[in-house]
Amino acid sequence: MHQLKGLRLVLAAYTALFIAFLYGPFVIMAILSFQQGPEGGPQFPIIAWSLFWYKHVLGIAPPSRVAPLPIGEALTRSLILAFATMVVSTILGTLTAQAFRRRFKGSSFVFYLIILGMMVPGVLLGLGMALVAEQAGIPRTWWGTAFVLHVVYTYPFCFLVMLAIFNRFDASVEEASWSLGVTPATTFRKITFPMIFPGVLSAMLFAFTLSYDEFPRTLFTAGSQVTIPIAIYGTFAVEIHPNLFAFGVLTTLFSFALLTIYGVLMALSVRRAAARSIGLQEEIA
């Protein structure tokens, strides 16, 4: 009994430490983002609480010696890039996982080939891509060379998520559909896809977030029009101001918003299916 209590204490302390390390950096950053500006710096103590740096990020603060963050266009690029990467990687990952439901000749080789995309160090891949582009005379752009690498990087994650989903998927449900006279294509649309949809949502989330804050691959391949992580890194070279922290807080809130949308979509997909069946019965009645 006593030993058990001791163990519980140790585990509780461990959990507390874990949470401290997980949220600590963000909490410190969030507090410092309310530092007085423009004279207050990225350190304690807080001179006075203010929303100056938030106004600064949004470009509504009075002009001062601190240059505005060069993020407007970079943010748009990052969002477009993350969205496109999400769409392509999720489709590719789902189709590949579907192909892997049956063992085919060389399937394990192809498996490791795909997984390589997330295993190879990003710096190497970015540098290599830059060299290839240089040799082949392909211009380095965020929507070209960088986009390709984002897909190479996120596609294995989507693939693995969908592989896990299909692993638990009971194929007899599809066989039942075929045996009712439903073609394989319609079966995929009406039976398979609705059943794997939660997995598809997770794959999309993975692809989007991984692409959105991807750094090393983008650094070497995006060319002069940079994405948001590169733009932020660029400001470090000069001097760090709390406006960066304010931006960090806003970005994190954006991520939470995405997660909320994900959660709502999940709940809706369950509820809509129920509502549709009731609606269908009423419609026919």
Add this chain to the structure above:
Amino acid sequence: MAADIDLELVQLRKVYPGGTVAVEGFDLRVKRGEFISFVGPSGCGKTTTLRMIAGLESISSGDLLIRNRNFTDVPAEKRPTATIFQNYAIFPHMTVWENVAFGLRVRKLPSAEIKRRVDAIIDKLELGSVAGAKEGALAGGQKQRLALARGLVTEPDILLLDEPLGALDANLRKSIQEELKLLQRNLGLTFVFVTHAQSEALSMGDRVVVMNAGKVEQISAPFELYTRPQSPFVARFIGRNNIIDGTLAEAAADRAVIATRFGPLSGLPTFDRGKTVTGHAAYAVVPSEYVGIEAVGGAERQDMAGVDGTCTALDPVGQVVYVSVRLDDALEVRLETHREMLSGRGIAPGTPVHLSWRPDRVTIVADAA
């Protein structure tokens, strides 16, 4: 005459890519409205055969005919069959009603007709109270009936059932077994029913196909299968038979004699006399219900055959008593009798006993040469 044959298998054969032969030489003709059961140990090829009929498994060679049309290379969705799976394969994202309607909706039938047919079958199978529920809210028996309703609503020519009672508890299995048989009779629909349980196969099938190691061992009506096995495998697998091994001494059309360690035994031969010759290994098969038991020393009846042994154990189960009898060091048989038949006969573990039976109850079987 051939018009009422619903299903015909001609030398059906399945070879897996690795070279494993799952099924071979399967010939079968099933009449319209017949309930045919496939039974055999796991891995015998019964489910593979069912899946070949359903179109879920490709046919390596041979022909599959449904109502005289060749369906050998036709994909599953174009076959006039419906399949009931062991795990029911309910669509989890649809309600009971939607599950049943699905097969009709993709056929683009008018919604009034869909409603009429779905409501009718839901009513017939007593699923009305759960029509709006999803899989998670259904009990085992309800899932079973839903799977049936979903298959039947599309009006297939043949219903294929793959161990449909396997996931139910024993009591439910018994009652659904009866329901299923009744339903099949009312509909007059051809059922192909796969099971590993001989009791299900024997009680439900008009005819039973016994399979072993990818081959058909016997196709017979249940009683014939039970009393006249055609191979040593069937004799061991079906019923509770006492089997005494020996070598074939003489064989005529209606009577064969085998020489055994316990003397000559005769019975009706079911083997191919063209292939099994004198001196070949053969077995006398006596269903345990047909074996009488008494203490040694009683008057032996001239019209009965029999052997002597030693009683080793009595296992009463209610009115029935299972008696184990050691014939020699290599052979112990088990027979079933009633409590009254034993009382006052001086039979107890350790006593010498005499087993007897009518020779015409015996079947002589032999392995195919």
